[in-house]
Amino acid sequence: MPTIVQLAAAQLDAYNRADLDAFVECYHPEVVVFDGQTQLLAGREAFRDRYQSLFKSAGFGADVHQRMSLGRHCIDAECWWRLDGESGVRRTGHVLVRYRERDGFIDLVQFLSEQDET
Structure with missing residues (x-):
């Protein structure tokens, strides 16, 4: 079973290759994604839907x-x-990303930025 560090590295590699299938495969079917304390989505299909247009656009x-x-x-x-x-125009930014492993997949993602108060 992959460790959380291996999963984090694998999903980043797939992200940078714009390989949506390999990217999504790193995530648990019940993945939950937060922006700060606000839940953005739940479930692998919602996760795929959120990233699909970005991966089609390239340039990231x-x-x-x-x-x-x-x-x-x-x-x-x-x-x-x-x-x-x-x-x-190229936009850039910095973010902390928290990942948690469950059953060999990433089941929780939390994006933390300078704007987050908590």
């Missing part, structure tokens, strides 16, 4: 500058970038 990626793990938990400090499809 992320790098992990620091990764910490403890048991089933992993936190990545990421720098992400995206190209605006209309203007071609």
